Amino acid sequence: MIAILLLVVTALAGGLTVLLRTPGGTSRPAPAPQGDGQIDLAREVADYTSRFAPGRGYQPPGAADRQDIATAVGLLLDGHRKQAEQRLSQRDFAVRTVVDRPSGRHFAEVADRTDTAVTPRGWGRVYIDLDHRPNWSVQVPHPGFDLGTEQLGVRVLRGSPGGILVIAGAHRKAGVGNSADVAHRQDTVFHAICAELARRRMPGIQLHGFAASAAPGYDVVASTGAGSAGRPEGGELADALGGHGFRVCRAWVRPCPLEGRTNVQGQVAEADHVPFLHVEFSPEVRAGGRPAERAAAAIAEITGRWAREPVTD
Structure with missing residues (x-):
């Protein structure tokens, strides 16, 4: 009997992905589309953050801007892409589906249209895994300042399914005062x-x-930020990093520098009783190569479990 290939079209976050269904019941993504949607995510992020510099490229958003963009990201996660696109368009943001060639994974890219303008606003960018249910995030608050963290973020996103990469849109010192220091400002x-x-x-x-x-x-300073909701994951991550040969300062065991207690994202996560890990890496780890690969592999031991655990309200 001749096997028949059935085309199954599945909606993912409001976008369309074509799956090839075989008689055995397994599915695989159809060949990725050619054209602008084909990217190398690491290169894309490197090009994006290469424009960041102190003293320029940041304009503080208004309350309505912040609320609408965050709400639109939530709409994308709920599968309401058209509504998300409409709301984002009102704030001069856009959504496109991209295929990361090295991983073969599909992502929704949420990007500020002013990124390439003469005077960019610097409001950031988001990549959402479209091939799996999003369950966790990796956050990069200081690209261009904490050099290499943006590329480590890409490695972490690729390392486990169901991830969301959130990248700040400007150098930490781009704005007036600390206005662009997103790890310590709630109005971003x-x-x-x-x-x-x-x-x-x-x-x-x-x-x-x-x-x-x-x-x-130390090579790494591991902390749970302002609270303790992420203590079990923090211990597991520190063990995993130690297993990969890194010297780790555990902030819940002894005083460590750079513990991130004043990090505002950690404060919000603690208020919601959600695990949050604040991890500082040495220049050698962030420089790329084998140290960065080992660090990402250690982190994947945690994010991989997050990917398997359902998000509960």
């Missing part, structure tokens, strides 16, 4: 999105970097 688009994810009870890991002189003797 970055914070509004992360707070929406915490409200949905999605655990998150936030990536930072420290100077070698700030934590001598």
Whole structure:
């Protein structure tokens, strides 16, 4: 009997992905579309963050901007893409589906249309896994300042299914005062999105970097930020990092530098009783190569479990 291939069209987050259904019942994505949707996510993020610099490229958003963009991200997660696109368009944001060539995975990219303008607003970017139910986030608050954290974020996103990558849209020192320091400001688009994810009870890991002189003797400083909801995951992550050869300072065991107690995303996560991990990496780990691969593999031991656990209200 000749096997018949049936085309099954499945809606993912309001977008369409074509699956090839075989007689044995297994599915695989159809060949990815050609054209602008084909990207290398690492290169895309590198191009995006390469434009960041101190003293320029950031305009503080209004309350309505923050609320609408965060609400639209929530609509995408609920599968209401058209409504999300309409709301984002009102704030000069756009959504497109991209295929990350190295991983073969489909992502929804939520991007500020002013990114390439002469005066970008610097409100950030989001990548949402469309091939799996989103269950967790990796957050990069200081791209271009904590060098290499944006590329580590891409590695982490690729490392486990169901992830959401949230990247700040400007250098930490781009704005007036600390207005662009999204890890310590609640009036940013970055914070509004992360707070929406915490409200949905999605655990998150936030990536930072420290100077070698700030934590001598350590490769990583692991913390649960302002609270203790992520203590079990923190211990597991520290063990995994240690297993990969890193020297880890555990902030819940002993005083460590850069513990992230004042991190506002961690404060919101703790208020919602959602696991949050604040992790600082040395320059060597963030430089790429084998150290970054080992760090991402250790993190995947945690995010992989988050991906398997259903998000509960």
